[in-house]
Amino acid sequence: MTAASGPIRPLYAQASGSPIRAMLALAGQEGMISLAGGHPDPALLPADWLRECLLEVASGVQGRSLQYGATEGLPALRAASAELLRQRGLQAQMEEVLITTGSQQAIDLLARVLMEPGAGIAVEPFNYPAALQAFRFAGAQLVQVPADAQGMNVDRLEAVLTAARPKVLYIVPNFANPTGAVMPLARRLRLLELAVRHGVTLVEDDPYGELWFGEPPPPSLAQLNQQAGSPAQVAYTTSYSKVVAPALRLGMLLAPPDIARAIVLAKQAADVHSGSLEQLTLTAMLASGRLAAHLGMLRQAYALKASALAGALHSHCDGLIEFSEPRGGMFVWAQLGSELPLMSTQAWTDFGLKHRVLAVPGAAFSLHNRAQARLRLSFANPSVEDLREGALRLGRGLRSLQA
């Protein structure tokens, strides 16, 4: 599509669609095994629990419940969300919690209220593509900070902050997408210190923090900041998509008061408020007290899947890829052996069609969409059987690339 002609801003006219979405369109093909999506396993989505609560909501529907609601969110859901945050170690009062249309909206609105067009945002080399897209659409410049298996490399961060002077830093400290990395406590503390010193606002995105397998991750940046007397500006967002259901499109934001005020103004103009039926349903689900047990079940199920994929990769892809065993979240982040060719996203799609196994190449998560010796393999969606078969096909396919 050419940019100069039509009425569309070049920022949007030249933007490419998500390569992951393009790949997911192939996931439904007969016999295809997809390790590509970041979608929960439908079998693990709480259909019965949600149905019961939805029936309860339905019987209580009155004219009043169909009226416009508050931009900040349904008070009862804000209260239940604040309680959840308190259980995770954060200080949070109902009035401080905002309900958003998924944490995606929190990220998007934060980008809009924080990022002056052209301002810099610091990010790791590999990121959740829809967050990068939100930052790009806000006109932000992506500033790359080196990272390793423990997440963002804070020792090298200071030089970046000094040189590029980004105004905001985006981070997923727990089981990041796509890397799966968990940032250790010492790095978190150092990151907060640098944020204060350089006046950088932190956007902490934590969709996966509750999906730990062995032990929970260290305290969130937001919690550590509160414990230190809140010297840093930290906007913390998390989502109900991974722990309850994506279809509800509900997330929450805990941010300093001036940021929260701006977010409410931005949300008034963006969608007025998030859907009331979804908010009522989620409120009923949380009130039922079943979330903790559901989370326990999810952790076990995903841990089993992670271990099945890791085991099968060790069996079938030995010498072809390297990876760390996932400690939570939904992803294995594979480093491709140096004897394998660097391939474009299109080439990986062709590979997937040929070998009947889809995985997302690293380029999709990189800042400039360049080919990388990386693959993201998601264990969340497929069955254990399909994870094993997927690893087998992947090994066979990768071996054929060596030849």
Add this chain to the structure above:
Amino acid sequence: MTAASGPIRPLYAQASGSPIRAMLALAGQEGMISLAGGHPDPALLPADWLRECLLEVASGVQGRSLQYGATEGLPALRAASAELLRQRGLQAQMEEVLITTGSQQAIDLLARVLMEPGAGIAVEPFNYPAALQAFRFAGAQLVQVPADAQGMNVDRLEAVLTAARPKVLYIVPNFANPTGAVMPLARRLRLLELAVRHGVTLVEDDPYGELWFGEPPPPSLAQLNQQAGSPAQVAYTTSYSKVVAPALRLGMLLAPPDIARAIVLAKQAADVHSGSLEQLTLTAMLASGRLAAHLGMLRQAYALKASALAGALHSHCDGLIEFSEPRGGMFVWAQLGSELPLMSTQAWTDFGLKHRVLAVPGAAFSLHNRAQARLRLSFANPSVEDLREGALRLGRGLRSLQA
């Protein structure tokens, strides 16, 4: 709030909250009559119909229905929405219709994909405040086009287009908020002609078009443009908020393909997709075939309310205000007599608290929030009895201002 300090962009740090919202916070006071809100009457919201459909949706909930959905919207809802648009005289295929989180999101996303920061958008002197806010947050410059009782003055539009070269024009041709104006057919045709000649993209916002009392408004700009072979760029949005229920937060957009493509990219980064439970419920409601009867009931009920308010204003505010009888929509737009003082929004709030009747002063709809000799009186929400009592109180209050 000062702008220079904190991390917030001045655009948001300096933005004021909606004066209407501030006023609505007072509407719940004991004994207060509010003609301020643009909210539907809760008694007219289809609680039974929605409850039945929600129960149906609830019993059908499966893991699959709780998964991520398509950004473009639920296919069945897109199909039903296209059918609705066809009933309104538009050519629309399912693939061309996008579901948005209320038409507010359609306006916001259009502003984002069309308006380069600093670019001009042509608007009437009095507008729906949340649309103006979306344009401001996109960095657009508001360019005022004169208007009269028949809406935008297209004879004076050409001079504005030539002088200020706005890229986009925003218009509510049917029962506009706050003016209630309906643009006549000849003006619509002339507007399309000017849009083509000056390369201006039209954003046609039509939330009230179905709420006509005597006879339906002329064909939409989008329809007239299609009939002419689509020489103009027209993005048409309408909402389910006024004809079904605001709480669903669902609207739709029919736009040229390149604009639609950009909107989908923007929505992926904004909220991924609109809530699935709401989409499923609305789909079931539309499939039940009851919308036409519901609309017929709404038209009658609102016509009765409009006539009650107009009659009471003639009785109690004679010589104090002038207005045209509403032909649809939700609003009476009153011109205040010249012997009444120009008052700030705060002064009108104090007036409302004193006389126990709330109305929104014209400043709230104006481009620069300056005092205007105008009041918007909404007849949608109060009972007929309250409309009469409200007009009585308003007359008494206005008379005291004269003294």
